[in-house]
Amino acid sequence: MMRTRPLKVALLGCGVVGSEVARIMTTHADDLAARIGAPVELAGVAVRRPDKVREGIDPALITTDATALVKRGDLDVVIEVIGGIEPARTLITTAFAHGASVVSANKALLAKDGSALHAAAVEHGQDLYYEAAVAGAIPLLRPLRESLAGDHVHRVLGIVNGTTNFILDKMDSTGAGYQEALDEATALGYAEADPTADVEGFDAAAKAAILAGIAFHTRVGIDDVHREGMTEVTAADFASARAMGCTIKLLAICERGADGSSVSARVHPAMLPLSHPLAGVREAYNAVFVESEAAGRLMFYGPGAGGAPTASAVLGDLVAVCRNRLAGATGPGESAYAGLTVSGMGDVVTRYHISLDVADKPGVLAQVATVFAEQGVSIDTVRQQGRGDGSGEASLVVVTHRAPDAALSSTVEALRKLDTVRGVASIMRVEGE
Amino acid sequence: MMRTRPLKVALLGCGVVGSEVARIMTTHADDLAARIGAPVELAGVAVRRPDKVREGIDPALITTDATALVKRGDLDVVIEVIGGIEPARTLITTAFAHGASVVSANKALLAKDGSALHAAAVEHGQDLYYEAAVAGAIPLLRPLRESLAGDHVHRVLGIVNGTTNFILDKMDSTGAGYQEALDEATALGYAEADPTADVEGFDAAAKAAILAGIAFHTRVGIDDVHREGMTEVTAADFASARAMGCTIKLLAICERGADGSSVSARVHPAMLPLSHPLAGVREAYNAVFVESEAAGRLMFYGPGAGGAPTASAVLGDLVAVCRNRLAGATGPGESAYAGLTVSGMGDVVTRYHISLDVADKPGVLAQVATVFAEQGVSIDTVRQQGRGDGSGEASLVVVTHRAPDAALSSTVEALRKLDTVRGVASIMRVEGE
Structure with a gap:
């Protein structure tokens, strides 16, 4: 017909x-x-x-x-x-x-x-x-909106920017620093002359807002998305990640709060276990991992950009x-009936990997551990290592259990006030576990 | 409203x-x-x-x-x-x-x-x-039918049976034989008491017929699907696969012929490079890899079964x-307008990994190579290995370039007639390259 x-x-x-x-x-x-x-x-x-x-x-x-x-x-x-x-x-x-x-x-x-x-x-x-x-060619919005219409999405975890995934993949596989990897991405046409929208996470944040809105049937605006770029990720961070059996990805994360009545959306670099399906997403590919009540763990993978x-x-x-x-019909339009509260970053609960430069002397670990305890942040593992360079400094790597972002921020603030803590070398969230 | x-x-x-x-x-x-x-x-x-x-x-x-x-x-x-x-x-x-x-x-x-x-x-x-x-929970038919409705699908390559993927994954990761891995799958509830529908590929063949029909807008019946089970895959096959940088998966493969006017659908075990996204699909998970003209390479991953x-x-x-x-409307129904010819297995073109037991004496390789040449099957690599067990036998592993399945069959038939070929230990297709 x-x-x-x-x-x-x-x-x-x-x-x-x-x-x-x-x-x-x-x-x-x-x-x-x-x-x-x-x-x-x-x-x-x-x-x-x-x-x-x-x-x-x-x-x-x-x-x-x-x-x-x-x-x-x-x-x-x-x-x-x-x-x-x-x-x-x-x-x-x-x-x-x-x-x-x-x-x-x-x-x-x-x-x-x-x-x-x-x-x-x-x-x-x-x-x-x-x-x-x-996510370009990847069928994603239609599956979320239609295929999962009878399900209850808990979390969407996505690599939704190909430029930054290319850069991070290069850093991981070659040990290159950020600038070197960015230069290669630019030379190969994966990064634009002004890469700000990509490397500062603006592009991914826009996608996170769209994904969160569809996944949770709630209006989520671009200003609701917490955004951190990946320009400060270092080769040392990748070494730390590898020591934990992780890699580092720039993730867009949209998730329900524990009570089910709130949602959050954020973009930031994070450590991700190598066993996670997203960890294997190489080069400029995109992939989005969806966790839902009935369907379980789904992943959608493909080219995220290109003509x-x-x-x-x-x-x-x-x-x-x-x-x-x-x-003579129209398809499903916006679905925002759930009207869930959109939480700020302070209420987001996740794990953290913190590298501290500390004085290499007895009692430092006890001091540091006390600060975490006072802020209600429970420590999972600690690794202490003397520099052996006569500097009298050691490095202390703390990985926490799940804690609210606000508690972690106060912890870091308190740590900075300790005489024995010379500096906070890096803080990175650990996702996908 | x-x-x-x-x-x-x-x-x-x-x-x-x-x-x-x-x-x-x-x-x-x-x-x-x-x-x-x-x-x-x-x-x-x-x-x-x-x-x-x-x-x-x-x-x-x-x-x-x-x-x-x-x-x-x-x-x-x-x-x-x-x-x-x-x-x-x-x-x-x-x-x-x-x-x-x-x-x-x-x-x-x-x-x-x-x-x-x-x-x-x-x-x-x-x-x-x-x-x-x-593929159970994985949104797949809707993306193929709707999201890719403006694209031109070349090939669908799927792990669409969780039971057999669990068994093959166990064989790969533990070195277990087929029976041992099947027993574990049965004990864990991944295989039914009578596993025939799964291990003989009937279940995957039904899914291949459905996928091919949707992907190519052509009616493909269950009888059009070439089907081989995976009960004869051995630990030795996995060793051969590893030597090639491959693993073995039971694949449902739906693809267009080179001329674009025919399609084929088949289910069989195949070697797959470890670098292929499907190679990382573990345990009872399913995943379907789609290659299309505009979208490129997409993958859909998730649990393929379960309540x-x-x-x-x-x-x-x-x-x-x-x-x-x-x-007051209905959704997209069957789309079979393309009416492409469904090819038999003989016309399918792919690569092959063949293990031969041969007499360990000069001239055998020349004889074998001549047979391949006579049938028009081009050899990519040959690996020859004496058994060192005094049996006077050697093993010869041949990996071919792409050739029609019919040509490979005649080659094997001719090889069996050679006095110096004691047996054809295994034949396995190599996909995903």
């Missing part, structure tokens, strides 16, 4: 992702038509540089007036792959108002204004899909939105 | 999976209602043994008359977790005819009669969902089917 009038699709942005979307829409037009039940037609492509040669795209479709394009009124779907907040946000809401559904890959916008955009979609009876916004992988996710959404349209 | 009239759900079967489904429907009723947009009510439970105590299920709902239950006419969804061909098939089609959609976990039935059941669903305007039929994990998949489908119902 093939409908012959094509569904009209506009493309906003024709860079790495957009050009792949256009290419696949052309080369696999027959497959898409068969899977949707109607042909899809590229009706317009909004670009910033109209003079650039775009192979396989009819020049007559190119326009610099994105606003006029989304206002045409005859569009079925608008694909937004511009990125950033504006003009993307206004173009999306304008598209809804003019009767089109939207497929977006825009994590920053969705993390910032997801609820408002969903509301606008509902107001105009349109769909808003954005599988490509998190073709991201286009795959965009086109999967395009097919879904087109099918919904032909059925 | 919560509808107050509940959706009525009947449960066929109340064993390990069914009782978990009923439990979650009760304990998480509020979550399910919020996610669906209407409450769901357990309207009846068909069982074989009505006298068994079933905690948390109102005894008034229990019936032994499954046929009468699915004919009630007021049901919205029937959940079939009986398994097997009959009476499951008749109950499902009866449910459709009486206005209910169906969620099933029945791989054997779907692999055998999936097309007919889909046709019956369409005829009556109902949904047929069966995420739980393949709660399977119930998670069933309930995800229940939520989807109920949402469709409230929207």
